[in-house]
Amino acid sequence: xxxxxxxxxxxxxxxxxxxxxxxxxxxxxxxxxxxxxxxxxxxxxxxxxxxxxxxxxxxxxxxxxxxxxxxxxxxxxxxxxxxxxxxxxxxxxxxxxxxxxxxxxxxxxxxxxxxxxxxxxxxxxxxxxxxxxxxxxxxxxxxxxxxxxxxxxxxxxxxxxxxxxxxxxxxxxxxxxxxxxxxxxxxxxxxxxxxxxxxxxxxxxxxxxxxxxxxxxxxxxxxxxxxxxxxxxxxxxxxxxxxxxxxxxxxxxxxxxxxxxxxxxxxxxxxxxxxxxxxxxxxxxxxxxxxxxxxxxxxxxxxxxxxxxxxxxxxxxxxxxxxxxxxxxxxxxxxxxxx
Numbered sequence: 442x443x444x445x446x447x448x449x450x451x452x453x454x455x456x457x458x459x460x461x462x463x464x465x466x467x468x469x470x471x472x473x474x475x476x477x478x479x480x481x482x483x484x485x486x487x488x489x490x491x492x493x494x495x496x497x498x499x500x501x502x503x504x505x506x507x508x509x510x511x512x513x514x515x516x517x518x519x520x521x522x523x524x525x526x527x528x529x530x531x532x533x534x535x536x537x538x539x540x541x542x543x544x545x546x547x548x549x550x551x552x553x554x555x556x557x558x559x560x561x562x563x564x565x566x567x568x569x570x571x572x573x574x575x576x577x578x579x580x581x582x583x584x585x586x587x588x589x590x591x592x593x594x595x596x597x598x599x600x601x602x603x604x605x606x607x608x609x610x611x612x613x614x615x616x617x618x619x620x621x622x623x624x625x626x627x628x629x630x631x632x633x634x635x636x637x638x639x640x641x642x643x644x645x646x647x648x649x650x651x652x653x654x655x656x657x658x659x660x661x662x663x664x665x666x667x668x669x670x671x672x673x674x675x676x677x678x679x680x681x682x683x684x685x686x687x688x689x690x691x692x693x694x695x696x697x698x699x700x701x702x703x704x705x706x707x708x709x710x711x712x713x714x715x716x717x718x719x720x721x722x723x724x725x726x727x728x729x730x731x732x733x734x735x736x737x738x739x740x741x742x743x744x745x746x747x748x749x750x751x752x753x754x755x756x757x758x759x760x761x762x763x764x765x766x767x768x769x770x771x772x773x774x775x776x777x778x779x780x
Contacts, residue, residue, distance in 0.1 A: 442577070442607070442608055442610055443573055443578060443579055443580070443607075443608065443609045444580075444606055444607070444608055444617070444672065445573065445579070445581075445582060445606070445608075445609065445614070446486065446487055446490070446502075446578055446579070446580070446581045446582070446604055447573075447582050447584060447589045447592070447604070447605045447606070447607065448481065448487070448503065448504075448581060448582065448583045448584070448599065448603070448604050449583075449584065449585060449589055449594075449600070449601055449602060449603050450470070450474070450478075450495075450497075450499040450500045450502075450503040450504045450583060450584070450585060450601050450602070451470045451471075451473070451474030451475065451476075451477035451478045451499065451502070451505035451601050451602050452470065452474035452477060452565050453468040453469070453470060453499045453524050453712050454468045454469050454470060454471045454486060454603045455468070455471065455472060455476060455529075456469075456542045456639055456677055457473065457701060459529060459531075460529065460530040460531075461527070461528065462522055462523075462526060462527070462528050462529070462533060463499075463526070463527065464519045464520050464522030464523075464524075464526040464527075464555070464556075464568045464587075465497070465518065465519060465521050465522070465526055466526050466527035466567060467497050467498050467499075468498065468499055469498050469499060470498075470499055470500060470503065471689055472638075472639050472640065472685075472698065473503070473602065473637065473697075473698045473702070474503070475498065475502065475621075475638040475639045475640075475697060476603060476639055477503075477601055477602040477701075477702065478502060478503040478504075478506050478633050478700060479506050479508055479622050479635055479637070479638035480525060480624075480625055480631070480634075480635075480640065480702070481503070481507050481602060481623055481656065482506050482507055482533075482634075483623065483625035483630075483631055483634075483758070484604070484605075484625065485586075486621040487507060487581055487604070487623075488507070490510035490576075490578070490580050490581050491508075491512065491575075491578075491581070492504050492507050492511045492512065492580070493511060493512045493514050493517065493576075493580060493581065493583070493585065494511040494512065494514075494517065494582070494583040494584075494654045494681045495510045495513070495514075495517040495518045495519065495583065495584050495585060495588070496513045496517075496518060497518055497519060497585070497744040499683070500518075500583045500584060500585065501513070501583075502653060503583050505580075506580060506638075507583075507632075508581075510584065512572075512575075513567055513711075513775075514571065514572060515568065516564045516567055516568025516571070517565070517568050517569075517572075517582060517583075517584045517585075517588065518534035518584075518585065519584075519585035519586070519587055519588055520551075520555065520556045520558075520561045520587040520588060521555060521556040521645045521650075522551060522552075522555045522556070522583070523551065523553070523554025524528065524552050524554050524555075525537075525552055525555065526555075527722055532610050535645070537552070537605060540552065541633070541718060545605070549754065551666045558587070558591060561587055561588055561591045562591035562592065565584070565588045565589075565591050565592060566591075566592060566614065569582065569592070569607075569614070570609075570614075571702040573609050574697070576713040578694040579650050581737065583606055586599045586655075589605055592607065592614065592616070592752070593605050593607075593616050593619045594616070594620045595620065598619050598620030599620055600620065600622060601620070602622065602623060603620040603621060603622050604618075604620075604621045605618060605620060605710045606618040606620075606621075606680065610694040618711055622703060623734070624703050625673075626673075626755050627673070627677035627681075627704060627707060628678075629680065631674075632677055632680040632681055633646075633680075635676075635681060635684065635702075636649065636666055636680070636681065636684055638729050639685065639698070640684070640687070641683065641685075641687075644737065644738070645686045645739040646682050647680060647682050647685060647737070648678065648735060648737060648738050649679065649681065649683055649684075649736040650681060650738070651679075651735045651739070651740070652679045652731045652732050652734075652735045652739075653676055653679035653680045653731075654726055655679075655731040655735055655740065656675055656679040656728055656731035657675075657676060657735050658709065658731075659727045659730060659777065660672055660675060660727060660730055661725060662777045663777060666722070666776065666777060666779050668723075669724040670723075670727055671706075671724055673730060674706045674707050674724065675710065675714070675724045675727060676708065677704070678706075678711050678714070678724070679706050679728055679732075679746050680708040680729055681695065681699065681707065681711060682695065682710070682711050682728060682732065683695070684698065684699075684711075685698060687700060688690050692711060692712055692713075692714055692715050693709045693712060694711075695708075695737045696708040696711045696712035698708070699711055704725065706752075709725070710724055710725050710728050713728075713729070714729055714732055715729075715766070716729075716730050716766065717729045717769055717773070720769075720772055720773075720776075722773065722776050724741045726773045726776075727771070727773075729769070730743075730773045730774060733747070733770045734746065734748060736751065741771050743767070743771060743774060747763070747766075747767045747770070750763065751763055
């Protein structure tokens with residue numbers, strides 16, 4: 442009995458929240474897609490096995506964290522979607538309203554120029570069987586939504602980097618599981634892999650490490666005054682708080698990435714690491730204060746940190762926001778200093 446782990450590729454380079462009709466259009470992964478792929482090696486069911494991949498870039502980039510040289514095989518590629526290929530569904534709905542409406546009721550309806558669902562099923566099955574013969578054991582295949590759904594029959598469950606498992610007994614492929622999402626605990630090793638995948642610059646990673654260390658010291662002090670910090674999410678959020686530092690509004694972008702990856706608690710802390718929403722001694726306040734104690738990767742005082750950043754405030758609004766954040770940091774520090 443052999444097992445086949447079918448992985449849908451990570452999120453391609455299209456905006457989060459938008460739906461595009463991607464078949465043979467060859468896009469790389471978006472940063473969050475690279476982060477999704479970076480989680481795969483922490484799923485031990487997927488490691489130590491031969492890795493096969495579609496030739497399309499988004500599949501190859503998903504396979505790389507599992508295997509630097511995946512075996513590219515014909516037949517594993519996505520459905521050719523004809524004249525719809527590479528278009529956002531909002532445009533398809535505008536240009537082909539009747540066909541789009543019909544497809545909403547029957548997802549096997551595509552434009553005449555597209556590859557049929559049955560054709561996809563036949564060539565995908567043949568490709569999987571060839572991979573099974575070549576591997577002579579369990580294997581991993583990185584492919585695409587329509588291609589995988591042609592074998593599992595459950596397209597809605599196939600989110601990015603979801604894992605579906607088939608068995609092969611020499612005669613039939615049997616579906617064992619569909620759409621499992623790898624979701625490792627955000628240990629330090631996992632967080633470092635995510636930072637690297639996101640392309641976070643090395644000095645920013647050093648800053649994140651220093652902030653995480655300081656956050657744990659502040660958690661000790663918070664416990665001494667009766668607070669109850671949740672150390673696991675706090676440590677992970679501190680390590681990842683600047684993961685999107687090169688992006689505009691990096692706190693919001695980083696939080697959106699973590700929510701997409703399935704870590705809402707850490708995402709909430711990252712979203713608030715510039716502006717705590719209350720004066721309570723909660724995890725968001727501890728992360729906020731830890732960040733303010735670290736300049737680059739060195740510890741400074743709150744006054745030193747804010748004196749340095751004050752020089753960059755060029756408008757009345759910026760000065761007011763700076764003062765508000767300074768006062769918030771001082772209030773949190775005072776709460777920690779209570780005996």
